[in-house]
Amino acid sequence: MARIKDVAELAGVNRSTVSRIINGEGKFREETRKKVEQAMAQLNYRPSAIARSLATSSSNMVGLLVTYYTGGFFGEMMEQVQTELDIHKKFLITAQGHHSAEGEKEAIQRFNDLRCDGYVLHSRYLSDDDLRELAKLPTPFVLLDRYV
Numbered sequence: 188m189a190r191i192k193d194v195a196e197l198a199g200v201n202r203s204t205v206s207r208i209i210n211g212e213g214k215f216r217e218e219t220r221k222k223v224e225q226a227m228a229q230l231n232y233r234p235s236a237i238a239r240s241l242a243t244s245s246s247n248m249v250g251l252l253v254t255y256y257t258g259g260f261f262g263e264m265m266e267q268v269q270t271e272l273d274i275h276k277k278f279l280i281t282a283q284g285h286h287s288a289e290g291e292k293e294a295i296q297r298f299n300d301l302r303c304d305g306y307v308l309h310s311r312y313l314s315d316d317d318l319r320e321l322a323k324l325p326t327p328f329v330l331l332d333r334y335v
Contacts (some may be wrong), residue, residue: 189230197226209234236278240302248278250298250306255283261309263330268307270294277304288312301305307331 191209195202200219207213208223226232251268253261256306260330280301282294291313298306306328310318315335321328322335 189232191232193230193233194223194226197230198222199323239301245304246278246302246312247276248280248301248303250295250301251279251281251311252294252298252306252308253281253283254286254309254311256281264309284286284310284312286312288314292317299326305329309333 191202195205195290198205198219200223204215204219205223205226208215208220209227233254236247249268249272251265253264255261265279265281272279280298280303281298282297284294290309291310295306303326308328309327309331310333313321318330318335
């Protein structure tokens, strides 16, 4: 797997130049940009999503909590959420709550551990107080099919 260092060496530039070109920062001569793009193509280089998330403080992941995966409604919902996230270049992480408040809390904790940028929650078992506490945290969420 090619690294940014490999691209820089092949293109004859330093790593910060490669990084800035990838991220669209700064102005570079067209010749430099083309050398970097050619090196990336030749090495089949893909930027690391993990490194990017560390640099930008954004994981580009959204957590989707459902009660369970079976049933036509949930499959359709996941497809629609994924379609929208694809437009915004976000990854969908799914979890099911296993028909319990503890299962739903554990899933949300895993989303937090992964540093998800937001959540889409179809929660049947979390209490209104649990949801109000969640709303105090900095991570935004959408609650489906329920009022609090």
